[in-house]
Amino acid sequence: MEATALSNLGKITDNGKKTIFTIGTSCAEVSTLAWPGTVAWGRGNETPAEFEKSFSIIHNVFESAPTVAEAVRDVSDLLYETGAFPYKVNVVSNSGDGGALAIGLRSLLHTIHRRSNIMVIVMVNEVFANTGFQYAPTSNLFADSATTPAGSLFPGNLERPIDYLSLAVTAGAGFVAQASPAFPQDFAQAVAMGLEGPHTSVIFVPSPCISGWKFEDGKTAELARLGIRCGLYPTFFKEEGKEGIVKRVEESHEKRKELLLQFLSEQRRFAHVLTDAAKANQMTLSILAWIHEHLDRLQKIAKL
Numbered sequence: 001m002e003a004t005a006l007s008n009l010g011k012i013t014d015n016g017k018k019t020i021f022t023i024g025t026s027c028a029e030v031s032t033l034a035w036p037g038t039v040a041w042g043r044g045n046e047t048p049a050e051f052e053k054s055f056s057i058i059h060n061v062f063e064s065a066p067t068v069a070e071a072v073r074d075v076s077d078l079l080y081e082t083g084a085f086p087y088k089v090n091v092v093s094n095s096g097d098g099g100a101l102a103i104g105l106r107s108l109l110h111t112i113h114r115r116s117n118i119m120v121i122v123m124v125n126e127v128f129a130n131t132g133f134q135y136a137p138t139s140n141l142f143a144d145s146a147t148t149p150a151g152s153l154f155p156g157n158l159e160r161p162i163d164y165l166s167l168a169v170t171a172g173a174g175f176v177a178q179a180s181p182a183f184p185q186d187f188a189q190a191v192a193m194g195l196e197g198p199h200t201s202v203i204f205v206p207s208p209c210i211s212g213w214k215f216e217d218g219k220t221a222e223l224a225r226l227g228i229r230c231g232l233y234p235t236f237f238k239e240e241g242k243e244g245i246v247k248r249v250e251e252s253h254e255k256r257k258e259l260l261l262q263f264l265s266e267q268r269r270f271a272h273v274l275t276d277a278a279k280a281n282q283m284t285l286s287i288l289a290w291i292h293e294h295l296d297r298l299q300k301i302a303k304l
């Protein structure tokens with residue numbers, strides 16, 4: 001899903017301006033290191049002519065992609081204003097949810113607070129994936145992970161996921177969205193709106209991860225849509241000062257429950273939840289309680 005998101009992001013940001021990405025260490029960073037002509041840990045070979053290409057990437061340390069993006073924004077604006085640089089650029093920071101919402105939260109909040117004109121993309125795969133699938137603050141209830149192993153003492157993760165959408169809105173981001181490439185129009189709209197500025201936009205991309213969530217290859221888009229429709233990853237758009245929207249979530253509680261069960265049952269990280277009917281029902285109801293509470297809060301936040 002992250003590869004699909006990055007590919008779409010590349011197409012949408014190809015809007016006549018050059019786009020400079022800053023990517024914190026994450027799956028997205030590891031997979032883009034192979035891209036020719038990008039600046040990776042000082043190994044880049046950019047020349048002025050190559051700078052005319054439509055995008056470039058600065059790979060930077062884990063927690064500070066938004067801060068590096070701020071610097072790119074300031075320097076490129078300055079060069080543009082002094083006439084040294086012929087055009088304005090899009091600046092996009094990209095991190096995993098571990099990088100943005102655990103170790104890098106301070107950096108993210110400061111960037112939002114400074115209202116820097118950049119777009120921050122956060123890939124939400126619920127784990128620190130490339131170091132071995134450890135629990136992240138976004139991990140869902142009862143998820144089995146390297147640091148919340150399901151066993152006889154604990155049924156996986158016991159913490160409710162952090163409410164990152166409310167966090168970004170109340171921190172003062174000019175535009176906050178959650179959108180998945182599994183609903184391509186939502187994703188394209190979120191990115192296009194996010195690029196408009198003039199403030200910090202934060203876009204969360206729910207990203208089912210085959211190895212971390214332990215599901216069959218080929219199910220990625222289906223799982224993304226199930227996660228959205230059952231309410232775990234509601235599509236969300238909120239511009240500062242305007243009424244926002246929560247959408248693509250099933251209205252009926254029964255339907256949400258049915259889709260949630262399907263979502264859980266296709267991932268081996270939840271296999272222990274479904275071992276018997278009573279346990280499955282109890283745990284599903286706990287997750288649904290969180291979903292309903294979270295959706296209620298988002299509806300209120302959307303009206304701010």
Ligand SMILES: Cc1ncc(C[n+]2csc(CCOP(=O)(O)OP(=O)(O)O)c2C)c(N)n1
Nearest residue numbers: 025026027062096097098099127128129130
């Ligand atoms: C300050 C710091 N702490 C830890 C690490 C080790 N590390 C590198 S990538 C990573 C996991 C990143 O998780 P996330 O941001 O969720 O991205 P994902 O791997 O899931 O794409 C960790 C812990 C690091 N590079 N720097």
